[in-house]
Amino acid sequence: MELTVIDLIKQTGLVAKVVLLILLFFSVFSWAIIFYKLKVFRGMKRENELFFNVFINSSSPKEIIVSAKKFELSPFASLYRNIFSEIHGKDALGKEAIIKKYLSEEAIRIESYLGFLATTGSTTPFIGLFGTVWGIMDAFRAIGIKGTASIATVAPGIAEALIATAAGLFAAIPAVIAYNYFTNGANKLIAELSDFADTLIKYPWQD
Numbered sequence: 001m002e003l004t005v006i007d008l009i010k011q012t013g014l015v016a017k018v019v020l021l022i023l024l025f026f027s028v029f030s031w032a033i034i035f036y037k038l039k040v041f042r043g044m045k046r047e048n049e050l051f052f053n054v055f056i057n058s059s060s061p062k063e064i065i066v067s068a069k070k071f072e073l074s075p076f077a078s079l080y081r082n083i084f085s086e087i088h089g090k091d092a093l094g095k096e097a098i099i100k101k102y103l104s105e106e107a108i109r110i111e112s113y114l115g116f117l118a119t120t121g122s123t124t125p126f127i128g129l130f131g132t133v134w135g136i137m138d139a140f141r142a143i144g145i146k147g148t149a150s151i152a153t154v155a156p157g158i159a160e161a162l163i164a165t166a167a168g169l170f171a172a173i174p175a176v177i178a179y180n181y182f183t184n185g186a187n188k189l190i191a192e193l194s195d196f197a198d199t200l201i202k203y204p205w206q207d
Helices: 005-011 014-057 061-068 075-087 092-110 114-146 151-202
Strands: none
Touching: 014 061, 014 075, 014 114, 014 151, 061 075, 075 092, 075 151, 092 151, 114 151
16 A cells, blocks of 8 residues: 555654654744735835835925825835934934934834744754654664564654655745845845935924
């Protein structure tokens, strides 16, 4: 009878099952972050463009703040909302300090959850490798017990090892690709936000 991957997983030992559960946790959360960040980054880019059009076409800070409240994902709008109530009456150094403070907070928000993807990409291959080594140890243990190196003796341990290797790569590869993709996107968003912050420093904040 031909065994499926599910059948092989069911036949693995306790250690291998724990390894696979850990890798499943990393994989599921990585994919959740990937879909979340795809949606959020698209929204950030779209709303940044819309809010910037409002910003350059409006002459009143109060008019702009009303529009800024409509763009919840836009880092531009969020930065404007955060500084609006604090920046009036400040001198040049005070304005710059306030803007840079909230600029850092927005950069952190843009890069949120990327650390988990980096951790997944860097650690899950080693977790899978641990499962691989454990499976090979099981195979050698079976050889020692039965005194023979037949396929029937070593197959369960080798299958356990290969499943752990595959699971580690399955979790790591998408996470690494996504991390590089989102890091590039985040750097672009932060660079654009930094340029916008420079504009706000020079902006005439009269009522």
